[in-house]
Amino acid sequence: MKIELVTTLKRQATKILAELHESKEPVLITEHGQPSAYLVDVDDYELMQNRIRILEGIARGETAVFENRTYSQSEAKEKMSKWLK
Structure with missing residues (x-):
């Protein structure tokens, strides 16, 4: 560096x-x-920001699994059906 x-x-x-x-x-x-x-560099900074957002999403998912805040596939489809129409 x-x-x-x-x-x-x-x-x-x-x-x-x-x-x-x-x-x-x-x-x-x-x-x-x-x-x-x-x-x-601007492109490198934006790439880092995108990676951080992805990692934050993964961390939220891991926390949800740890706290048992998950849905089965059928429950998820039912809850998301209003957005998938």
Whole structure:
């Protein structure tokens, strides 16, 4: 992963962004020697957000199974029938 100072980002934003789009490698931005932010490509960010949504759905499903909040296939069909028409 590439690491850049915030002052370098201020001075060379266009160059850093061009390198980011070419390499697709996130850039860690530091301030006063401490991590401050990550700079990531837009497509990569959107892909990560989609993956997070999928994982959150899986986690909700696992919680429902653990708490015994599940339906049989026939019960699910009956409950969803109003949306499947």
